[in-house]
Amino acid sequence: MARIWRFGANVNTDQIVPGRYAPYMLKNEDDLRKYPFIEARPEFASTVRPGDLIIAGPNFGCGSSREYAPLALKMVGIGAIIAPLFARIFYRNALNLGIPLFEADLTDQLEDGQEVEFNAETGVIIADGRTIQLPPPPEWMREVWREGGIVPFYRKYRRFPGAVSV
Amino acid sequence: MGQTLAEQILSHAAGRPVAAGENIVARVDLAMMHDSISPSIIKILHQELGADQVWDRDRVAVVVDHVAPAATIQNAEHQLALRRWVRQQQITHFFDVGRGISHPVLVEEGLARPGMLILGSDSHSTAYGAVGAFGTGMGSTDMALALATGQTWLRVPETVRILARGRFQPGVGAKDLGLRVARLIGADGATYQSVEWHGVEELSVSERMTLATLSIEIGGKAGIIPPTGPGWEEHAARLGISAPPWLRVEEGARYSRTVEVDLDALEPQISVPHFVDNVRDLSELGRVEVDVVYIGTCTNGHANDMAAAARILKGRKVARGVRLLVVPASSEALRQATADGTLATLLEAGAAIGTPGCGACIGRHMGVLAPGEVCLFTGNRNFRGRMGSPEAQIYLASPEVAAATAVLGYIAHPAEVVG
Numbered sequence: 001m002a003r004i005w006r007f008g009a010n011v012n013t014d015q016i017v018p019g020r021y022a023p024y025m026l027k028n029e030d031d032l033r034k035y036p037f038i039e040a041r042p043e044f045a046s047t048v049r050p051g052d053l054i055i056a057g058p059n060f061g062c063g064s065s066r067e068y069a070p071l072a073l074k075m076v077g078i079g080a081i082i083a084p085l086f087a088r089i090f091y092r093n094a095l096n097l098g099i100p101l102f103e104a105d106l107t108d109q110l111e112d113g114q115e116v117e118f119n120a121e122t123g124v125i126i127a128d129g130r131t132i133q134l135p136p137p138p139e140w141m142r143e144v145w146r147e148g149g150i151v152p153f154y155r156k157y158r159r160f161p162g163a164v165s166v
Numbered sequence: 167m168g169q170t171l172a173e174q175i176l177s178h179a180a181g182r183p184v185a186a187g188e189n190i191v192a193r194v195d196l197a198m199m200h201d202s203i204s205p206s207i208i209k210i211l212h213q214e215l216g217a218d219q220v221w222d223r224d225r226v227a228v229v230v231d232h233v234a235p236a237a238t239i240q241n242a243e244h245q246l247a248l249r250r251w252v253r254q255q256q257i258t259h260f261f262d263v264g265r266g267i268s269h270p271v272l273v274e275e276g277l278a279r280p281g282m283l284i285l286g287s288d289s290h291s292t293a294y295g296a297v298g299a300f301g302t303g304m305g306s307t308d309m310a311l312a313l314a315t316g317q318t319w320l321r322v323p324e325t326v327r328i329l330a331r332g333r334f335q336p337g338v339g340a341k342d343l344g345l346r347v348a349r350l351i352g353a354d355g356a357t358y359q360s361v362e363w364h365g366v367e368e369l370s371v372s373e374r375m376t377l378a379t380l381s382i383e384i385g386g387k388a389g390i391i392p393p394t395g396p397g398w399e400e401h402a403a404r405l406g407i408s409a410p411p412w413l414r415v416e417e418g419a420r421y422s423r424t425v426e427v428d429l430d431a432l433e434p435q436i437s438v439p440h441f442v443d444n445v446r447d448l449s450e451l452g453r454v455e456v457d458v459v460y461i462g463t464c465t466n467g468h469a470n471d472m473a474a475a476a477r478i479l480k481g482r483k484v485a486r487g488v489r490l491l492v493v494p495a496s497s498e499a500l501r502q503a504t505a506d507g508t509l510a511t512l513l514e515a516g517a518a519i520g521t522p523g524c525g526a527c528i529g530r531h532m533g534v535l536a537p538g539e540v541c542l543f544t545g546n547r548n549f550r551g552r553m554g555s556p557e558a559q560i561y562l563a564s565p566e567v568a569a570a571t572a573v574l575g576y577i578a579h580p581a582e583v584v585g
Contacts, residue, residue, distance in 0.1 A: 010354070024201070024205065024233070024241065025238065027240060040550075040556075058354055062385065065289040066305070089305065092308060093308075149307075162189045
């Protein structure tokens with residue numbers, strides 16, 4: 001089962017990981033896993049479980065280009081982030097790290113703390129017996145997920161994703 | 167059919183005509199990386215991608231600005247490693263502690279020029295639109311891929327056109343226009359779009375950088391001011407650079423939206439905690455007393471910003487109980503402020519002057535806020551916790567409002583001080 005972590009609109013990367021907790025500021029870079037939402041939701045890092053879902057309002061991840069924000073979420077094993085609109089630097093960073101993203105507004109349909117079943121491959125959430133089908137992500141995004149991120153993708157194919165030519 | 171400036175630049179970078187909505191691979195003209203993110207970029211470049219060298223040592227700029235000088239032993243170690251890496255890679259363009267914030271530095275050095283595709287490891291890399299470049303911020307992995315290949319992939323963005331009409335009233339300027347647009351279209355109003363700023367030909371390149379940096383605060387992928395008009399021509403003549411002939415505003419370019427702003431009716435705009443688009447007219451703000459006034463950043467720490475503040479502070483003192491921190495955006499801005507007497511005026515008023523760089527904008531050093539403190543900030547973000555304690559309050563405004571606020575101790579219109 002996956003727990004729902006519900007957030008509002010315009011969650012910025014300073015909320016996800018404040019600049020003072022950047023790897024640049026830490027003695028041990030692995031400590032980054034302790035700091036997602038350290039101020040916005042102090043209980044998050046210690047209680048989140050691998051596979052849990054973030055459900056948020058529009059413009060998730062706005063602000064700084066810091067990749068350590070999605071990296072901290074990857075380190076705690078977040079299963080997917082679902083929001084109607086992602087700020088685009090965050091979208092790219094999360095895609096590059098292989099974190100599943102779905103563009104959908106579920107903030108009215110799921111409660112914070114709710115336990116659901118989730119399948120990232122099919123994009124299906126089952127909540128209290130109700131099935132929610134997430135819109136399928138673009139094929140170029142699935143390409144990257146399959147390899148576990150843009151670095152393994154690039155190392156394997158020596159090209160950028162999608163039907164794009166140089 | 168005409169092309170937007172973003173489409174023109176990305177067509178050039180892709181080597182073929184491209185239009186909004188297409189996914190493309192593009193050549194990168196310049197890649198900027200700064201101290202805060204360099205450790206992860208370098209690790210991904212060498213250890214994960216297996217590249218030995220950057221693709222072109224003349225097209226990489228490295229700037230130590232985010233924690234400059236180092237605040238902790240960790241920062242100092244990372245910066246030491248960065249300097250070694252710069253030597254080992256024989257990076258041509260390296261700017262160490264004190265030279266200033268990457269964005270004004272690359273513009274002052276003439277490295278950022280019209281028509282270029284510039285990637286930066288910093289979201290405010292939209293700044294390069296001040297000189298008609300497509301500048302965009304990316305994370306560590308995208309930067310490392312660009313350093314390894316000299317290329318990036320992206321979707322050609324649609325364009326929002328901002329159309330300013332009329333003239334700024336006294337005490338009102340580029341910052342107020344930028345915040346007004348944030349208020350009109352919201353923090354996601356230009357998400358993954360290019361923002362083209364029209365009707366601002368009179369503005370200097372520094373003032374254009376105010377608009378270009380604020381473009382990310384409305385979600386912009388880039389924020390481009392056409393390289394025309396007296397502000398651009400002065401910069402171009404001084405540096406001996408020019409815009410490529412293919413880059414020009416074209417009739418028939420397609421904009422997703424046009425947002426008009428009447429400058430004649432624009433009054434100082436204040437962004438209220440904790441979101442940049444939470445903007446009010448100063449006249450509807452009410453009395454807000456402050457503890458700190460902070461003038462700086464890539465948005466409003468330029469020579470003209472310090473000079474504008476000095477005109478209001480001349481012969482006056484910072485209010486009792488208020489601290490005025492001034493962190494010049496670059497050593498060149500500090501040099502100008504020293505030469506024209508601005509610096510002396512600021513010091514006589516009671517300002518504390520910091521090392522050129524990002525300063526307290528990221529809440530790491532040089533003016534971190536305590537719980538309950540209120541800061542009037544000329545920067546670009548007032549997110550909760552941005553400059554220190556999450557219990558602090560950050561208001562964003564222009565340097566003129568900052569100076570008036572420093573004198574009176576509450577957020578004030580410059581006219582309240584200079585009449």
